[in-house]
Amino acid sequence: MAPLSPRVVVKVDLKKKPWQQDQPLHNRWHPEIPPVAEVKAGEFFRVEMIDAMGGVIKDNDSASDIKNLVLTTTHHLSGPIRVVDEEGVAAKAGDLLAVEICNLGPLPGDEWGFTGSFDRENGGGFLTDHFPCATKAIWYFEGIYAYSPQIPGVRFPGLTHPGVIGTAPSNELLRIWNDRERQLEESGVESLTLCEVVHQRPLACLPTTKGCLLGNIEEGTPEWERIANEAARTIPGRENGGNCDIKNLSRGSKIYLPVFVEGANLSTGDMHFSQGDGEISFCGAIEMSGFLELKCEIIRNGMQEYLTPMGPTPLHVNPIFEIGPVEPRFSEWLVFEGISVDESGKQHYLDATVAYKRAVLNAIDYLFKFGYSKEQVYLLLSCCPCEGRLSGIVDSPNAVATLAIPTAIFDQVSILPLCSLHKSKSFCINLLSLLCSSPSSLNNLLATEKIGMQIC
Amino acid sequence: MAPASPRVVVKVDLKKRPWQQTQPLHNRWHPEIPSVAEVKTGELFRVEMVDWTGGAVKEDGSAGDIKSIDLSTVHYLSGPIKVVDEDGVAARPGDLLAVEICNLGPLPGDEWGFTASFDRENGGGFLTDHFPCATKAIWYFEGIYAYSPQIPGVRFPGLTHPGIIGTAPSKELLRIWNERERQLEEKGVESLTLCEVVHQRPLASLPTTKGCLLGNIEERTSEWERIAKEAARTIPGRENGGNCDIKNLSSGSKIYLPVFVEGANLSTGDMHFSQGDGEISFCGAIEMSGFLELKCEIIRNGMQEYLTPMGPTTLHVNPIFEIGPVEPRFSEWLVFEGISVDESGRQHYLDATVAYKRAVLNAIDYLFKFGYSKEQVYLLLSCCPCEGRISGIVDSPNAVATLAIPTAIFDQDIRPKTRKVPTGARIVKKPDVMKSTYDGKLPITKNSSSSS
Numbered sequence: 001m002a003p004l005s006p007r008v009v010v011k012v013d014l015k016k017k018p019w020q021q022d023q024p025l026h027n028r029w030h031p032e033i034p035p036v037a038e039v040k041a042g043e044f045f046r047v048e049m050i051d052a053m054g055g056v057i058k059d060n061d062s063a064s065d066i067k068n069l070v071l072t073t074t075h076h077l078s079g080p081i082r083v084v085d086e087e088g089v090a091a092k093a094g095d096l097l098a099v100e101i102c103n104l105g106p107l108p109g110d111e112w113g114f115t116g117s118f119d120r121e122n123g124g125g126f127l128t129d130h131f132p133c134a135t136k137a138i139w140y141f142e143g144i145y146a147y148s149p150q151i152p153g154v155r156f157p158g159l160t161h162p163g164v165i166g167t168a169p170s171n172e173l174l175r176i177w178n179d180r181e182r183q184l185e186e187s188g189v190e191s192l193t194l195c196e197v198v199h200q201r202p203l204a205c206l207p208t209t210k211g212c213l214l215g216n217i218e219e220g221t222p223e224w225e226r227i228a229n230e231a232a233r234t235i236p237g238r239e240n241g242g243n244c245d246i247k248n249l250s251r252g253s254k255i256y257l258p259v260f261v262e263g264a265n266l267s268t269g270d271m272h273f274s275q276g277d278g279e280i281s282f283c284g285a286i287e288m289s290g291f292l293e294l295k296c297e298i299i300r301n302g303m304q305e306y307l308t309p310m311g312p313t314p315l316h317v318n319p320i321f322e323i324g325p326v327e328p329r330f331s332e333w334l335v336f337e338g339i340s341v342d343e344s345g346k347q348h349y350l351d352a353t354v355a356y357k358r359a360v361l362n363a364i365d366y367l368f369k370f371g372y373s374k375e376q377v378y379l380l381l382s383c384c385p386c387e388g389r390l391s392g393i394v395d396s397p398n399a400v401a402t403l404a405i406p407t408a409i410f411d412q413v414s415i416l417p418l419c420s421l422h423k424s425k426s427f428c429i430n431l432l433s434l435l436c437s438s439p440s441s442l443n444n445l446l447a448t449e450k451i452g453m454q455i456c
Numbered sequence: 457m458a459p460a461s462p463r464v465v466v467k468v469d470l471k472k473r474p475w476q477q478t479q480p481l482h483n484r485w486h487p488e489i490p491s492v493a494e495v496k497t498g499e500l501f502r503v504e505m506v507d508w509t510g511g512a513v514k515e516d517g518s519a520g521d522i523k524s525i526d527l528s529t530v531h532y533l534s535g536p537i538k539v540v541d542e543d544g545v546a547a548r549p550g551d552l553l554a555v556e557i558c559n560l561g562p563l564p565g566d567e568w569g570f571t572a573s574f575d576r577e578n579g580g581g582f583l584t585d586h587f588p589c590a591t592k593a594i595w596y597f598e599g600i601y602a603y604s605p606q607i608p609g610v611r612f613p614g615l616t617h618p619g620i621i622g623t624a625p626s627k628e629l630l631r632i633w634n635e636r637e638r639q640l641e642e643k644g645v646e647s648l649t650l651c652e653v654v655h656q657r658p659l660a661s662l663p664t665t666k667g668c669l670l671g672n673i674e675e676r677t678s679e680w681e682r683i684a685k686e687a688a689r690t691i692p693g694r695e696n697g698g699n700c701d702i703k704n705l706s707s708g709s710k711i712y713l714p715v716f717v718e719g720a721n722l723s724t725g726d727m728h729f730s731q732g733d734g735e736i737s738f739c740g741a742i743e744m745s746g747f748l749e750l751k752c753e754i755i756r757n758g759m760q761e762y763l764t765p766m767g768p769t770t771l772h773v774n775p776i777f778e779i780g781p782v783e784p785r786f787s788e789w790l791v792f793e794g795i796s797v798d799e800s801g802r803q804h805y806l807d808a809t810v811a812y813k814r815a816v817l818n819a820i821d822y823l824f825k826f827g828y829s830k831e832q833v834y835l836l837l838s839c840c841p842c843e844g845r846i847s848g849i850v851d852s853p854n855a856v857a858t859l860a861i862p863t864a865i866f867d868q869d870i871r872p873k874t875r876k877v878p879t880g881a882r883i884v885k886k887p888d889v890m891k892s893t894y895d896g897k898l899p900i901t902k903n904s905s906s907s908s
Contacts, residue, residue, distance in 0.1 A: 184805060245848035287620045366776065390842075393844075400702070
């Protein structure tokens with residue numbers, strides 16, 4: 001007989017707020033957040049999720065919702081989901097949880113998404129020192145394709161994936177996270193050479209009760225207060241998976257997650273229709289609501305079998321991922337290179353972050369010559385399926401980072417450099433229509449961008 | 457009529473030393489190294505090259521040549537090649553030189569290569585604090601495939617590419633390079649937080665007359681002395697291209713190089729049969745001699761047209777690359793992740809280098825469970841077509857770097873399984889890579905929570 005349709009273990013209602021859902025959502029990692037569902041190994045099940053912001057970002061023509069966003073509420077996750085084997089025995093600490101993504105996509109009737117960059121004082125992004133104001137672009141989905149009225153001339157298939165997927169940490173792992181991230185914050189910006197070049201702040205998002213959502217734990221109770229003061233934010237990727245942001249983690253992929261608590265307590269969210277490597281504008285993928293159809297297996301004692309801790313405790317591990325077999329086929333790429341020399345010309349040492357920043361800036365400056373504003377390109381590179389690579393990491397003093405852009409996503413002009421044999425020049429139209437957070441910002445942009453037609 | 461066979465503009469004799477070649481090679485970047493050949497735009501031409509060490513590494517059973525290699529002699533490059541347009545007018549500063557790679561491969565009769573990691577006191581590598589001794593593996597080519605007796609159970613097609621391709625710098629650009637790299641060296645290790653995690657030294661390879669080869673400039677003359685003291689080493693990638701190490705830069709690719717001197721003075725070398733992203737063991741690709749069949753175009757004023765400087769001068773640019781249409785088709789990848797937490801558990805800030813180091817270490821530890829030594833995996837990841845990606849760069853405090861390995865290159869299934877191979881003795885792959893001893897005293901980074 002045909003296999004069953006996947007059982008819906010977490011359902012969301014897009015008309016309700018995150019805390020009003022029948023199965024409450026959560027936006028922190030903590031071992032004591034109770035599971036909202038249970039699945040068996042080998043069972044085919046469906047998880048629905050709202051977008052990372054919980055519906056706060058609207059399909060409209062203003063970036064003020066991005067500018068004013070309360071970032072302590074992100075990411076709203078579906079789960080936790082308790083996993084047991086066929087005999088009903090729960091996953092145990094030390095196991096590996098193999099999660100297979102059998103299918104995924106946007107929720108029916110909600111086939112749209114958004115890409116934004118945050119205000120420098122409210123989240124920022126990788127290039128926040130170049131692009132300090134909040135921006136937003138809306139994307140509409142036509143089957144596998146996405147297009148944006150604010151970034152015209154571009155259309156590409158999605159490599160849809162969950163941005164966040166992970167297991168609950170143990171108490172010990174939570175303490176490790178909080179200790180090391182607090183130490184980073186306390187040692188301060190001055191102690192880190194990279195902070196002279198990368199200006200996104202804060203250095204780490206430490207636990208806070210503000211905006212904290214703990215699923216079935218009632219807000220304001222002493223239990224909630226205790227947990228909220230130590231529960232980890234969902235911003236970074238960590239040992240449990242978390243914010244992996246691996247853009248190829250699409251249909252058919254498998255994620256091997258370490259298990260730290262009984263039942264594994266799997267959670268997932270932050271659906272992305274598409275993402276560029278790095279997700280550089282921070283709200284950078286095409287963010288959307290969506291669903292995952294999953295199947296789990298428990299590899300008993302898999303952490304010892306397959307993972308090797310690197311650090312002071314056996315908990316210092318990372319997940320393993322197996323990429324699925326389906327992805328868009330691009331065969332033509334334009335590649336931009338960056339080396340470890342920052343915008344002031346200062347030489348750094350094998351710094352891949354500085355090199356990647358330069359590669360991204362080079363790509364932005366290049367596409368600016370083809371009629372896009374720099375803000376448009378910044379958002380585009382965050383969400384189209386471009387590839388950020390570490391090409392060289394040993395040739396002192398420069399790391400070489402590259403950013404590869406598939407040329408086929410552009411429909412109006414060829415973005416390849418033209419040789420002298422072709423004396424004509426591309427007809428160049430300023431396509432500035434990016435939404436800005438305020439009219440004054442828009443006026444500033446208009447004053448600095450090339451206006452109107454440019455014919456040579 | 458059919459197009460002419462490519463004209464050989466630089467030919468090498470593998471039985472001769474680099475300085476004995478009919479067209480002398482060079483191993484520095486400098487505007488005054490005279491060109492050894494001239495080509496016209498649109499002309500299909502062939503450039504041959506020796507391997508980057510000039511034949512110093514042998515196809516033998518020892519890593520002794522790696523341990524004692526003189527790294528001041530690298531990389532031996534073919535060229536410079538002066539480029540002119542159809543009317544004989546040379547490329548000028550401010551132009552872009554579009555170089556198309558029409559074909560490439562090993563030199564006939566020399567179908568072998570090597571992968572190695574250097575001694576910590578002599579070059580090191582990305583993981584030199586974990587693997588301080590020199591190691592070597594030899595690879596043999598069977599058409600598009602490579603295999604190594606020292607890394608058994610692995611076979612993969614090559615994504616062959618030139619590791620180095622670039623134009624000569626102008627005097628001003630050379631001064632910029634030397635000043636910023638000297639400043640880095642002078643400020644020292646203590647000023648850089650990354651140096652607590654990445655232990656490859658020196659921070660930069662500054663100009664030195666030792667091992668310097670300047671093509672047609674006769675050694676030990678006063679002119680040679682002056683140039684040798686300021687000529688840039690070929691180790692890093694820079695504004696002129698240089699050591700790009702972009703592993704997908706294979707047949708059909710185009711490289712858009714900025715032109716800084718009259719004639720562009722294109723040079724190339726450091727042929728790689730295959731490379732993993734990062735080339736992590738430093739002598740990390742499958743290094744070989746080889747040939748390129750190239751075609752150039754000049755985009756007049758292309759630097760202003762297509763590149764935007766980022767820095768204090770208009771010379772602070774980077775090349776652009778157009779990837780070719782032919783590459784191996786891998787559809788199954790196992791991906792290892794690293795975050796910005798170092799081996800001691802210390803948290804760094806959006807550091808993609810630390811994250812990548814962790815991803816590579818995770819992959820090494822994983823494949824160690826399938827019978828390979830860690831040194832074998834270190835060399836394998838340096839040269840097989842694995843992909844290093846910056847997956848996340850904004851989710852403070854952790855960057856997420858990933859290393860994707862194509863599973864098809866192994867003759868066993870290396871994926872995690874629920875019904876695993878029964879526990880018991882680990883089947884070890886023999887022979888291992890060739891190893892030398894580490895005679896230095898620097899501390900080796902140990903994994904404090906694992907015994908292996």
